[in-house]
Structure formats: structure tokens, C-alpha cells
Amino acid sequence: MERTLSLIKPDGVQKKLTGEIIKRFENEGITIVAMKKVHLTQKQAEGFYAVHRERPFFNSLTKFMTSGPIIAMVLEGENVIAKNRKLMGATNYKEAEEGTIRREFATDIEKNVVHGSDAPETAAFEIAYFFNNLEITG
Ligand code: IDP
Ligand code: MG
Secondary structure (H helix, E strand, O other): EEEEEEEEHHHHOOOOOOHHHHHHHHHHHOOEEEEEEOOOOHHHHHOOOOOOOOOOOHHHHHHHHHHOOOEEEEEEEEOOHHHHHHOOOOOHHHHHOEEEEEHHHHHOOOOOOOEEEEOOHHHHHHHHHHHHHHHOOO
16 A cells, blocks of 8 residues: 655646546545645745755746645555556646546646655655644544
């Protein structure tokens, strides 16, 4: 069993895609073991994306991530890190596979609807960034 952090970004929440995205996870047999809606401050967004602080899009990305509320979820399942990345599709929606969340709903390389951890180490950091142990069910 593996866990990963999923975020529905401000564009996804604003477009009312929360139910659609959750349905895709559940259809794949993924279990949501924690969930909340939060509105990040600039500092909190910068901390979350600290690995990207040298990238040219860092300022724009962190501003976007604070532009409205997001949905944070901990997903659990076998191979769920890769499974979620597959459901999301490539970072650039134009390169994402047909039928993926980003291909269907993203409008921009930055405003790409969802975030998903990319490895066990980043998943551990990202889950702990949003949730404490008491907020995650068995
Ligand atoms: P990922 O979300 O698919 O893991 P990362 O490379 O980790 O992609 O980038 C984090 C986020 O930064 C992306 O989801 C996207 O919102 C934004 N981003 C990535 N590359 C670019 C870019 O070239 N221009 C603008 N925003 C970008
Ligand atoms: Mg990433």
C-alpha cells in the first residue's frame, strides 16, 4: 500500500471539477484517506513548491496557487503514486494522453488542474505539509 498527495488546483476548484476528479480516483479503486479545502498564503505556496524556487515560473506558479481555494487529498492504494500521475497526464496538457484529467480540463501549462506527488520521498513531504497523522484515517 502506498500514499500520495493530490491537489485540485484553484482552476479545477473554480471550474467545479472536484466531483469529476474524485470519481476518477474512486473508479480506479483508489481510497481517499484524508481531504480538506484550503486557501494557501503566498508563503505556504512557496514552501510547498520550494524545489522549484529557481525555475522561471516559480513566482507565477505560487501566485496562481494562492488565487483561490484548493482541495488537498491523501490517496491510498497499490502503486497509487504512478496511478495518480497516469490519471493526471503530462504537465503540459498538450502532451498529455487522451482521456487524462489535464488533457481534458487544463487550459495552460501552469493552470493544469491537479497536482500529484512524483515519488515516495516527495509524497511523504507533501502529505505532511498538509495533514497531520490524526487527519489521515487508518
Ligand atoms: P508536475 O505538476 O507534472 O509534477 P512539475 O514539473 O513538478 O510538473 O511542475 C510543477 C508545476 O509547475 C506544474 O504542474 C505547472 O503548474 C507548473 N509548471 C511546470 N512547468 C511550467 C512551465 O514551463 N511554465 C509554467 N508553469 C509550469
Ligand atoms: Mg511535480
